[in-house]
Amino acid sequence: MxxxxxxxxxxxxxxxxxxxxxxxxxxxxxxxxxxxxxxxxxxxxxxxxxxxxxxxxxxxxxxxxxxxxxxxxxxxxxxxxxxxxxxxxxxxxxxxxxxxxxxxxxxxxxxxxxDPNLPRPLTPxxxxxxxxxxxxxxxxxxxxxxxxxxxxxxxxxxxxxxxxxxxxxxxxxxxxxxxxxxxxxxxxxxxxxxxxxxxxxxxxxxxxxxxxxxxxxxxxxxxxxxxxxxxxxxxxxxxxxxxxxxxxxxxxxxxxxxxxxxxxxxxxxxxxxxxxxxxxxxxxFPHGRLRGKTARLAAVPLPTVRGTAIFAGATVVFALMLATVLGEADLVTYGPIFSLGVVALSYVPLAGYAGQVSLCQLSLAGIGAVVWSHLGAHGQLWALPAAMAIAGLVGALIAVPALRLSGVYMALGTAAFAVILDRWIFTLPSFDLLGVHIALFEQGSVEMPGPDLFGWKLDDGAELLVFAGVCLALAVLGVAAVRRSRYGRRLIALRDSEAAYATLGGSLLAARVAVFAFSASIAGLGGALYGMQQRSVTAEQFNLVAGLPIFLVAVVGGLGVVGGGLFTGTAYIGPLNALVALAPWTQNLVALLPGLAGVGLGGNPDGVVPRLRRQWDAFLGNRLAVSAFLAATAIGWGLCAAGLIGGWTFLVVCLVAGFALRIWASAKADARRAVDIPVEWWGIRRPWRSTDKEVLARGTAGS
Missing domain, CATH: 1.10.3470 (ABC transporter involved in vitamin B12 uptake, BtuC)
Structure with missing residues (x-):
């Protein structure tokens, strides 16, 4: 007592x-x-x-x-x-x-x-x-x-x-x-x-x-x-x-x-x-009306078949370029661009299409990594869809009890699920359940082998990076196909109004379970790919805190666009690690950047990717500019393969050429539009210029 x-x-x-x-x-x-x-x-x-x-x-x-x-x-x-x-x-x-x-x-x-390594006791x-x-x-x-x-x-x-x-x-x-x-x-x-x-x-x-x-x-x-x-x-x-x-x-x-x-x-x-x-x-507990009901919903773009195919092909080419120009150490650092891009892509159907906020996607990726580690111990390729299936099953199990949750409550529920996995499930030793031996992280780290593609064992960083790039491209095609399908339109309707969706005969349970399972399977694929590139992983790499920056960058990029996965992986892995490599003293500042980007979301609520797409429309529509960029890229790639220039030099040249050609193409497009736009639309369809007043004065002087 x-x-x-x-x-x-x-x-x-x-x-x-x-x-x-x-x-x-x-x-x-x-x-x-x-x-x-x-x-x-x-x-x-x-x-x-x-x-x-x-x-x-x-x-x-x-x-x-x-x-x-x-x-x-x-x-x-x-x-x-x-x-x-x-x-x-x-x-x-x-x-x-x-x-x-x-x-x-x-x-x-x-x-x-x-310094987190120093103890700081406080006296009561x-x-x-x-x-x-x-x-x-x-x-x-x-x-x-x-x-x-x-x-x-x-x-x-x-x-x-x-x-x-x-x-x-x-x-x-x-x-x-x-x-x-x-x-x-x-x-x-x-x-x-x-x-x-x-x-x-x-x-x-x-x-x-x-x-x-x-x-x-x-x-x-x-x-x-x-x-x-x-x-x-x-x-x-x-x-x-x-x-x-x-x-x-x-x-x-x-x-x-x-x-x-x-x-x-x-x-x-x-x-x-x-x-x-x-x-x-x-x-x-019963939940009352949520405060602060959504006042504005961002439009969800409809990707075209041609545009999606071109983007998927560009993703694979980008992976091939990185695999051939980066050294082994850089491949380990920048390889997760595509695997974490797959994890970030899982937010698109769930949060972008269906409007269901989840904070446990990286934890679901951890489930995919664990399944691949144990079932694909020798690189068996069938273990990869098995990892997706088991992660999808866990996602579906989350959706069933969470049927009555939405908005803040859904975010809280998925955050709680992530913490349960972090603090308890992932720390369990191996055990037997209904005659099935289940092993997780074994209270430490687990080895992550590369896949065996019909006798071709993928072991080095370049091969795994290209494999991850191909998987991201296939995932993009799948997510875009869902958006164009009838089911995708149902998800958009679910996001717009759950009550109206149910009133018109839609099944909330079926829709949520399906989209959670689909999203979780994508995250499971990303977790398995990430583990392969890291060679071994621990539970800490998939906890709630580790997943927050990925969620932030995904939202900043735009939850409704299929290009958000590649953008998130590139923005989260590429510039941040490059900045640390160039200036090691910026390591702490780099850790702060995703948070700063999320705080600045109010200035661009539709996301960065749609804005970038609009900025590059003129370049993509100019055949001469695109041809010049492809030629410059091919020449630089050849020089890099021949050892005449370094990999980082090649990437910098590509960036400079791309931005220079974009500026030129935008100027040409502006000049062309200026000729075509009638005078009564000046200042509306194009910006007002200081010389327009003089032009109008001359035109009306004789009338």
Whole structure:
């Protein structure tokens, strides 16, 4: 009984922290309509800053608390509000990606500033004072302060939201900002106050929990999963139910730590318990209307057969070029352009066509890698479709219980599934199930052989890179065919309105299961290809944090275009690694770039790929320019193969020639359009020029 009471006190203390953090999350969502995935990262950054001020620089604790909670946290909240405001009118994925970008970016910033290899212990509040006792259990002053702060936060938020004009304005702005403005209130100010208070609560929770855990950027940022669970208990709008959910989560973690049997299969269960509880809560609890309903949906382009075939062929040629001009070391570095491009392509049918936001695609890729490692141990080619099939089956299993989830809830459910895989499933030793021996990562790394193509064993980096490029090209053809099919049109309808889709006779279950399975099978293929190129992989390479930058770059590229896969692989692997190779000191900056790109999504919500396509239309439509580029590429490729120039020189020459010819082709097209456009359309179909006024004056002088 004494032990039970002791674990209960620890659980209630942890629950108090989750309640503080979760209440800030609910406050932000109910008043702004934006679910902040970076909420835990804000608390993590506050904890590191508090350590720096108190331990690193020796500041007094009261001064450090005041600076973090009253100066830095409010300033950060205002900054986040400014970042999020431009995307509030966009689709669900685009709104989510900004806060996901903040999560990824803040983890990169923390790792940049504070070396993750150095321990940073924090002393609890009043650690020098003797704990007092409740029965036979000892309660530290830090634990008592934590519970008292949680109670004060609950009372204060209740008074603010329901007994003050500011609180009424904050709750009203998410429903109708224009109407709130007509009453004389300021919706922008109300949202800003909500972000400031939410960030302060996240910072407070981060400081309170930091002395009890390791100061690790990713670990602290993902502690928010427990606060997510508490918020879902409150259905993202009820503070009392959020506090109840926090108690359930905190006590569950504590009692699992104390009473879970010593078993090689169970340690990961304790770490994954909050995520598992979150997934169950999403399925069991009724969910009300989602705040901030999509106000604008991006158009999904219809790829032509000819254009898709040309793009697929260009993808293979690009892979052949890289395979012949890069050295073995560079092939290992840049080879994942195509394998991770396949993983990124899996977002197109799922999020781009069907509008289903998933944060577990890289985890599904890990399943494909594991299956290939064990079934294709000798390079058996049949193991590759088997890896796709098993990953697709797991994707379908995700879709069935997630039928009633959408938007934010779907993103939370898939994030929880990724954490369950990371912390528990992927850490399991091998086991037998219904007579079938199942092995995963074997609590370490697994070897990844190359495929055997009818007696031709693909072993070196060049061969595997070309193989991955061919697989990406085939996947592009498949995804484009789906978009042109009747099923693709059904997916677009599902994205536009699930209610209308069901009313017209469509089966939500069948549609979701099919698109999740199709998307997961593509991700499984990408994971197997990635593992082949890496030769061996670990579970950490497929965790939630590792998958966030890929998701960010995919959304920035454009979720609805089949070229998004190659763009994501190239943008994520190519320039970033090249920059580090040229200037090693930029390594931390490079890790931050995907987050910065995601934060800047509001300036180009349709994606980079459609914009690039429009910019290169003139070049692609000019036969002379295309012929000149192909000739220059062929000559450079020959010189490189002969050893007269280096591989990097060849690639630079191709880039320079391509951009120079694009500029020339665009100028020719502008001149041609200028001649063809009637004078009454000047300034509309082409930009107004300074000389147009003089031309018009001369033309009308004689009339």
């Amino acid at each position: 004494d032990q039970f009471l002791a674990f209960g006190i620890v659980g209630l203390t942890t629950a108090a922290i989750y309640a503080i953090v979760g209440s800030g999350l609910v406050l932000t969502y109910t008043t702004t309509g934006v679910f902040n995935f970076a909420h835990g990262a804000a608390g993590m950054l506050a904890a590191f800053t508090y350590w720096q001020l108190t331990v690193g620089w020796g500041w007094p604790v009261p001064v450090a608390l005041a600076v973090v909670l009253l100066v830095l946290a409010p300033a950060f909240g205002v900054l986040v509000e400014l970042m999020v405001r431009p995307v509030q009118r966009l689709g669900e994925a685009e709104r989510l990606v900004v806060t996901v970008a903040l999560l990824s970016g803040l983890i990169a910033v923390a790792r940049w500033i504070w 509040f009043f650690a020098d004072k003797e704990p007092f006792r409740i029965g036979s259990a000892a309660v530290t002053w830090h634990q008592a302060i934590t519970v008292a702060v949680a109670v004060a936060v609950a009372v204060g938020l209740r008074i603010l939201l329901y007994s003050t004009r500011t609180g009424a304005e904050m709750r009203a702005t998410v429903d109708d900002r224009a109407l709130v403005g007509l009453t004389g209130a300021n919706p922008v100010r109300a949202n800003r106050i909500a972000w400031v208070l939410g960030t302060q609560l996240a910072a407070l929770g981060g400081i309170l929990i930091a002395p009890t855990v390791t100061l690790d950027a990713a670990q602290l940022a993902l502690l928010i999963v427990s606060a997510y669970t508490a918020a879902v208990f409150g259905r993202l709008r009820s503070l009392p139910l959020t506090f109840l959910g926090a108690i359930v989560v905190g006590c569950l973690e504590s009692y699992l730590a104390g009473y879970l049997p010593q078993n090689p299969y169970l340690p990961g269960l304790r770490l994954a318990a909050p995520a598992l509880l979150l997934f169950l809560a999403l399925l069991v």
